[in-house]
Amino acid sequence: KALIGFAGGKMITLGKIEMKLESPYASIFLTSLQKNADLQKTKSALLSVISRVSNSAFKYFVVDNTIVDNGHEPICMEPVIVTVTSDRAISVVNILTQDGRRTGKTLPLDNKTLHINTGVDKTMYYEIVYK
Numbered sequence: 001k002a003l004i005g006f007a008g009g010k011m012i013t014l015g016k017i018e019m020k021l022e023s024p025y026a027s028i029f030l031t032s033l034q035k036n037a038d039l040q041k042t043k044s045a046l047l048s049v050i051s052r053v054s055n056s057a058f059k060y061f062v063v064d065n066t067i068v069d070n071g072h073e074p075i076c077m078e079p080v081i082v083t084v085t086s087d088r089a090i091s092v093v094n095i096l097t098q099d100g101r102r103t104g105k106t107l108p109l110d111n112k113t114l115h116i117n118t119g120v121d122k123t124m125y126y127e128i129v130y131k
Contacts, residue, residue, distance in 0.1 A: 001039065003028040016040070016087035026051045026080045033127070040088070046100075047093075047126040049118055051078040079119025086112045089131040096125035 001014040008024040017039070019028060028049050032042035039045060055071030093107040093114050107114050107126065118124055 001030045018085040020083045022081035045128045050124045051080045082116045091129045091131045094127040
């Protein structure tokens with residue numbers, strides 16, 4: 001399941017998943033982490049949440065969009081705020097590193113609903129573990 005585009009303020013229904021995007025733009029993907037299981041049967045899923053990204057000090061010429069300076073690390077990411085509601089019971093939502101490893105931090109759950117703020121969580125990857 002995916003939500004891509006300018007959907008800020010709208011409730012989007014993707015099958016049995018609902019997403020309400022508070023940010024103006026985002027690319028949000030929910031993917032099963034089990035090879036032969038769909039989102040209704042998987043034990044866990046990867047939630048990827050990203051928006052506009054650029055290198056620090058990135059510069060371009062506004063008139064013709066010519067890149068003047070590609071910039072440098074670290075990358076700057078526009079934060080995404082989204083509420084995701086699943087039809088399935090969720091056991092835990094693990095906050096992952098940029099390499100997909102668990103950080104030891106989890107998101108608080110409101111029944112089957114999770115509130116994502118990538119600016120606070122400092123990531124774009126979350127592992128949803130279902131009951």
